[in-house]
Amino acid sequence: MGYRLPFVTTIATFLLLIAGALVVGFDAGLACSDWPLCNGHIIPPLEGKIIIEYTHRLLSTGIGFLMLANLYFAWRKRKESPIVLKLVLLSFVLLLFVAVLGGINVLKKLPPGFTAMDTSFAILLFSTFVVLTGVTLANFRKKQGEFREDRQVRAMFKPALIAAIAIYIEYVLGAFIKHSDAGQVWVNGKMNLLNNIISTPAIATTLMYVHVFATLLIVFSSLWLYFYARLRKVMKNQAVTLLILLALQPITGFITVVAHLAVITNVIHMTIAALMMALAVFMVVEAKLGANLLLTADKDSKVVSGSKQSAVNLG
Structure with missing residues (x-):
């Protein structure tokens, strides 16, 4: 297939x-x-x-x-x-x-x-x-x-998996806050939106703080993934892209709150979260298989040639 x-x-x-x-x-x-x-x-x-x-x-x-x-x-x-x-x-x-x-x-x-x-x-x-x-x-x-196995890529499995799990938890929390109107209760104080799940403003406030904590968890896991990628010298571009998306998340989230949960910024916020999820999951797959799947054959050849040349120089 x-x-x-x-x-x-x-x-x-x-x-x-x-x-x-x-x-x-x-x-x-x-x-x-x-x-x-x-x-x-x-x-x-x-x-x-x-x-x-x-x-x-x-x-x-x-x-x-x-x-x-x-x-x-x-x-x-x-x-x-x-x-x-x-x-x-x-x-x-x-x-x-x-x-x-x-x-x-x-x-x-x-x-x-x-x-x-x-x-x-x-x-x-x-x-x-x-x-x-x-x-x-x-x-x-x-x-x-064109498949090039690399033990350094396999070593990325744990940090990539933790980042993916953290992003999923934050995504689910964000969806629950949005769809249960906890965000509207917390931001705009709309008591008429209270329901049998978000029954008090205190619950809405607690959920928002948990959401912030989950975001911090993503920050730490993504930074760990980035520094691990630099240390292993693999998948650095993907790790950097994840950090860029992560940096955009609080910006769109802040604009959403300031704009009183505007539709477009909220959709952009969700879209970035989905892209982060996709990238983290893809990195998990690469680490599990032990190969950077985004490298072309030419780049693979250059990496191999460069390693051989380094070995010659050291000799």
Whole structure:
């Protein structure tokens, strides 16, 4: 199985995450009052908030078809790469959870907590396809003779995994705060938004401080990953990119708070978090496989040649 189809599916899932953030931001979750139809129609009148919610549903359907294509090719190559088939089957389970939770959100009129659960499974689905893209890319490079194992890359596994876990925890917390209206209660003091989960302003405040603590955890884990990359002299560009994305997170978060939870800045904030998740997960895959998958064959050759030349000079 090639890496292009999983990569396209990863991009589509990323767009689904953005569409979901827009649905929440514009309060369009109930623009379609039923499920799986939209206001009793397969194709409803495309106007107002219905466009946002219906686009989100179309993306979900499109991803379903892409996953069927992934399943077809993974099944054909199951003997060659069993892990690829397992990852595709896992993605179907996660998509089922996302679809069921989405249906519950519509039919039960957005019960507190369920939208955050939906988002949590969606980011896991996204991460699964990032892993699938990394594994199939590694298989492709092995066939091309471009796969270069490096023990220094393998040593990056632990810090990369910790960073990925920290980012996921922060992402889930952020989604829960957003979808439970804890942010609105804390920032704007809107008591009418209190619900059976965020029942007091004190709970909203506590959640916000936990969110800040989770962000600090990401800072420390990302810095550890960066310094480890410098020490091992591998994946430095990826580690730097993660730090840049991390630096943008509090900026967009601050603007979101100052702008009283503006939709666009909140979506950008979520998008950056998803990109951080993707990069950290991809680095975990690289470390597990023991190869920098973003290096080209030419760069690999230069690295090898440079090592040999250094050895000659030392001799």
